Amino acid sequence: MSLDTATVRRIAKLARIRVEEPEIATLQTELNAILGYVEQLNAVDVTGVEPLSGGAQMAMRLREDVVTDGGIADKILANAPDREGRFFAVPKVVE
Amino acid sequence: MAYSLQGATGAWEIVVGLEIHAQVVSESKLFSGASATYGGEPNAHVSFVDAGFPGMLPVINRECVAQAVRTGLGLKAHINLVSRFDRKNYFYADLPNGYQISQFAHPVVGTGVVEIELGDGTIKEIGITRLHLEQDAGKSMHDQHAAKSVIDLNRAGVALMEIVSEADIRSPEEAGAYLRKIRQIVRYLGTCDGNMEEGSMRADVNVSVRKTGEAYRTRCEIKNVNSVRFVMHAVEAEALRQIEVYESGGSVTQETRLYDPARGETRSMRSKEDAHDYRYFPEPDLLPLVLDEAWVAALKEKLPELPDEKRARFRDDYGITFYDAGVLVAEQATADFYEQVAKGRDAKLAANWVTGDFFAALNRSGNTIETSPISADGLGELLDLITDKTINGRIAKDVFEAMLETGDRARKIVADRGLTQVTDTGAIEAAVDAVIAANPDKVAEYKSGKDKLFGFFVGQVMKAMAGKSNPAIVNELMKAKLG
Amino acid sequence: MSFLPELTIAAALDGLAAKDFSALELTRAHISAIESLDPQLNAFITQTPELALEMAGAADAARAAGSAGPLSGIPLAIKDLFCVEGVRTTAASKILENFVPPYESTVTAQLKAAGAVFLGKANLDEFAMGSSNTTSGFGAVTNPWQRNGSNAKLVPGGSSGGSAAAVASRMAMGATGTDTGGSIRQPASFTGITGIKPTYGRCSRYGIVAFASSLDQAGPMARSVEDCAILLGAMSGFDARDSTSAERPVADFRAAAKRGVKGLRIGIPAEYRMDGMSAEIEGLWQKGVAWLREQGAEIVDVSLPHTKYGLPVYYIVAPAEASSNLARYDGVRFGTRVDGEDLIDMYERTRAAGFGAEVKRRIMIGTYVLSAGYYDAYYLKAQKIRALILRDFTEAFAKVDALLTPTAPSAAFGIGEKTDDPVTMYLNDVFTVPASLAGVPAMSVPAGLDAQGLPLGLQIIGRHFDEETVFAVGGALEKAAGFSALPAIRAGGAK
Ligand SMILES: [Mg+2]
Numbered sequence A: 001m002s003l004d005t006a007t008v009r010r011i012a013k014l015a016r017i018r019v020e021e022p023e024i025a026t027l028q029t030e031l032n033a034i035l036g037y038v039e040q041l042n043a044v045d046v047t048g049v050e051p052l053s054g055g056a057q058m059a060m061r062l063r064e065d066v067v068t069d070g071g072i073a074d075k076i077l078a079n080a081p082d083r084e085g086r087f088f089a090v091p092k093v094v095e
Numbered sequence B: 001m002a003y004s005l006q007g008a009t010g011a012w013e014i015v016v017g018l019e020i021h022a023q024v025v026s027e028s029k030l031f032s033g034a035s036a037t038y039g040g041e042p043n044a045h046v047s048f049v050d051a052g053f054p055g056m057l058p059v060i061n062r063e064c065v066a067q068a069v070r071t072g073l074g075l076k077a078h079i080n081l082v083s084r085f086d087r088k089n090y091f092y093a094d095l096p097n098g099y100q101i102s103q104f105a106h107p108v109v110g111t112g113v114v115e116i117e118l119g120d121g122t123i124k125e126i127g128i129t130r131l132h133l134e135q136d137a138g139k140s141m142h143d144q145h146a147a148k149s150v151i152d153l154n155r156a157g158v159a160l161m162e163i164v165s166e167a168d169i170r171s172p173e174e175a176g177a178y179l180r181k182i183r184q185i186v187r188y189l190g191t192c193d194g195n196m197e198e199g200s201m202r203a204d205v206n207v208s209v210r211k212t213g214e215a216y217r218t219r220c221e222i223k224n225v226n227s228v229r230f231v232m233h234a235v236e237a238e239a240l241r242q243i244e245v246y247e248s249g250g251s252v253t254q255e256t257r258l259y260d261p262a263r264g265e266t267r268s269m270r271s272k273e274d275a276h277d278y279r280y281f282p283e284p285d286l287l288p289l290v291l292d293e294a295w296v297a298a299l300k301e302k303l304p305e306l307p308d309e310k311r312a313r314f315r316d317d318y319g320i321t322f323y324d325a326g327v328l329v330a331e332q333a334t335a336d337f338y339e340q341v342a343k344g345r346d347a348k349l350a351a352n353w354v355t356g357d358f359f360a361a362l363n364r365s366g367n368t369i370e371t372s373p374i375s376a377d378g379l380g381e382l383l384d385l386i387t388d389k390t391i392n393g394r395i396a397k398d399v400f401e402a403m404l405e406t407g408d409r410a411r412k413i414v415a416d417r418g419l420t421q422v423t424d425t426g427a428i429e430a431a432v433d434a435v436i437a438a439n440p441d442k443v444a445e446y447k448s449g450k451d452k453l454f455g456f457f458v459g460q461v462m463k464a465m466a467g468k469s470n471p472a473i474v475n476e477l478m479k480a481k482l483g
Numbered sequence C: 001m002s003f004l005p006e007l008t009i010a011a012a013l014d015g016l017a018a019k020d021f022s023a024l025e026l027t028r029a030h031i032s033a034i035e036s037l038d039p040q041l042n043a044f045i046t047q048t049p050e051l052a053l054e055m056a057g058a059a060d061a062a063r064a065a066g067s068a069g070p071l072s073g074i075p076l077a078i079k080d081l082f083c084v085e086g087v088r089t090t091a092a093s094k095i096l097e098n099f100v101p102p103y104e105s106t107v108t109a110q111l112k113a114a115g116a117v118f119l120g121k122a123n124l125d126e127f128a129m130g131s132s133n134t135t136s137g138f139g140a141v142t143n144p145w146q147r148n149g150s151n152a153k154l155v156p157g158g159s160s161g162g163s164a165a166a167v168a169s170r171m172a173m174g175a176t177g178t179d180t181g182g183s184i185r186q187p188a189s190f191t192g193i194t195g196i197k198p199t200y201g202r203c204s205r206y207g208i209v210a211f212a213s214s215l216d217q218a219g220p221m222a223r224s225v226e227d228c229a230i231l232l233g234a235m236s237g238f239d240a241r242d243s244t245s246a247e248r249p250v251a252d253f254r255a256a257a258k259r260g261v262k263g264l265r266i267g268i269p270a271e272y273r274m275d276g277m278s279a280e281i282e283g284l285w286q287k288g289v290a291w292l293r294e295q296g297a298e299i300v301d302v303s304l305p306h307t308k309y310g311l312p313v314y315y316i317v318a319p320a321e322a323s324s325n326l327a328r329y330d331g332v333r334f335g336t337r338v339d340g341e342d343l344i345d346m347y348e349r350t351r352a353a354g355f356g357a358e359v360k361r362r363i364m365i366g367t368y369v370l371s372a373g374y375y376d377a378y379y380l381k382a383q384k385i386r387a388l389i390l391r392d393f394t395e396a397f398a399k400v401d402a403l404l405t406p407t408a409p410s411a412a413f414g415i416g417e418k419t420d421d422p423v424t425m426y427l428n429d430v431f432t433v434p435a436s437l438a439g440v441p442a443m444s445v446p447a448g449l450d451a452q453g454l455p456l457g458l459q460i461i462g463r464h465f466d467e468e469t470v471f472a473v474g475g476a477l478e479k480a481a482g483f484s485a486l487p488a489i490r491a492g493g494a495k
């Protein structure tokens, strides 16, 4: 599988990364090189193999339902690039 | 007769499935220790985990899992002992991580079924596809500032159960009944408060239309509808829109729409225009959720009696109508109230009083069972006075009104006001004689066959005795005297 | 008194205990080393001399009060991927250029509790994505080692390149690193120091900026196996705030490092003998085999048939997770924002300006392999082969106690080399990635020099949660190798 320029644009859009027109061709070449490299996986027979999604082989611990956090709005907002009072602020969204 | 909508080209069937988002009742959030309480100062109930700060990790809340399992059991659904969390990736200002932790491939609850009752008394089964746990997003507000949207993350990370139905719903009425039924079940279970105004329950409504016998056509999803009435309206409005599109030669495109209650119509959502590609994949910060069979069994053991079972039991054990039983089990608190009143008493009489005068009084005064000025014990005492013939049914209504007004107990009101029923045959006989003597013309009419006048004579006696006479004795004596 | 920055941590702890010098003196010596060397090496993104002196003062006070911790007064470099409360944490990305976390990572909290002194935040590849430390948004790090007769700038490896350079050049006695596909072991090998990636789940990931969650593991980097053991002892342990953290006791790694290898069965995986591998590396590997055999280990040939698929699997799994982990850098709650016409435009400009080229590439690859229609062919397939790689290890560990391999296919290369094609750069991790995918512990120990005078490391891979055996083998190798070469650029050195 190799990427055409339309797909490169679509991925960039999905990933919310602005890509300028002159960058498209370079990105296309680089991404196709990586995809070409991983192509060798096609040679592996994985019939009947259960996928492994994590590095840890155990069941999940469950936490007790107690309030132990929050009440730190100042710290939550301290790094915000823009805010209105105690809210985060972004350019207006039209639904 | 199946519901259908009449178009220019004939009848159209509607096909509806609901995705209900029900906020889990818990102290803290699904993956963080911040409070799950509704409201509060903006960003007060927020931890660094909820705000998606670098290096922050989710840790799951046991109680939220228990609530999902309880709900699954209440929906008579299969509980998956191994389930998993996935990330649903999309960018939105109130989605801090850029993904929602949800359960896509392996939900905690599998297929189930609920029964809904329709207006004509018929019962219909609606299939449950699945129930999964996921995080709520924060809240964007677009009307607080001229050029900006502002974001509050208090709700971000609160646990939601998404309950997905099969596309078994065929009318606005069924959609409403289904939503009410789910709300009733979660409220009984205590797993969601069902408060649609505060958004703790909301529905995504999937609607399509088709001609009878056809395969499914394209559906549209109407997002976040927040009342039973709106769901019913939205279903109809969207179905009518689609019919119009088809009948004017167009085709329906699959999309996300919003219901506008003010205009009674649905419209396309601009912000969701992007073709959805959520790139689900297993959440690597979490491990598989493995439930112990014994733990699930223990939750099942402690499950409360659910409305369907309670209704059947009320009918069978108390000998009341299925309809009355349905009214009484609508809310857990009502059912409990009724059972307290009925205990050791005439259960039918109790049902009549609770569903009749008592409900009417609550409605009139804007009270609920919880704030009722008359307790179950107090109403029971009134019923006892009727049963032991201290008062008759007519006086009982006055006593009930007095109880509402004064807050006094029934027995006290009866004693204070001298309302005890007169069962002294002598006194009643004297009154009967007096009424007969005072109405010779009416007596003559009666004797010539005007039977209806019997009620008049009884009424006159009751009136003469200020309503306190035992109506059975009055009847008996009057019948004897009139011959 | 010897030149303090040359001491190992173990020796410095003895010196501090014996009151030969104070934590303040030790820290000042390192601060002045940083002042003189870091302008050349760029190993630190943020230096924290005031914080270091304050911590050193507290360490001296604790020691005087008889309450010194196991690392009391030891100056460390902290990879700038670990959040340290109140100290700028950038992940070497412009998008976090001004981010000051109001919280502390578990690993650094434990190091603080043990009495360690933080000299600053060490440079790395941006978001730990790289094997050369050239992708940092704050400039490349220079390897303190140079080729014989050349002063060409070499890479320190990556992504923990700043940590490696700081430790190798004696600017810090030890450092924290993180390893997702080799990011501790490969730079350790390139700079002649020791580093261990413990078992996945051994160190908490809480407060460490995530790259690929199912692979990321913190670990120590230092100038001896014993020093790594001391550091790992303080860094590891169960943390309820990380769902993947293992609820297991932490062993005495320091004791394990001195255990020796008598009676151990050491596997030599045939598949790590790759085409075109240099004779020097092959030769060093054979030396390692001989050293272990001489010390009483039994050498066993084993097979890990899916080894060669490790790298392609990694380059699907890691970018996929990264594409999602890095979605939070959107300019809304923290980090750099570039204004736009609307919300989406703001996201796109913010992320275009904030991320460097390699990060963007990986986000895009990750986005692609997860996207509709491609998930099964790429991501799901990669997960299945990941399961086969784990199975290879499980089967090998039924026969042997540990594996011995080279750490990297080459010695350090020049800054600017291997940058034309991302795939060539990725090949650096060919020997380290399989252990990451399987989640097993692995360590790199310096074992010799190549013909150009650059250090080369050997890798020891162990069973899940059996870091003790890894330390035992590492200790034995270290003893036999007697690695004593010094980098050209170092505190108290000639240059
Ligand atoms: Mg939905």
Ligand SMILES: [Zn+2]
Binding pocket: B021, B134, B162
């Ligand atoms: Zn949902």
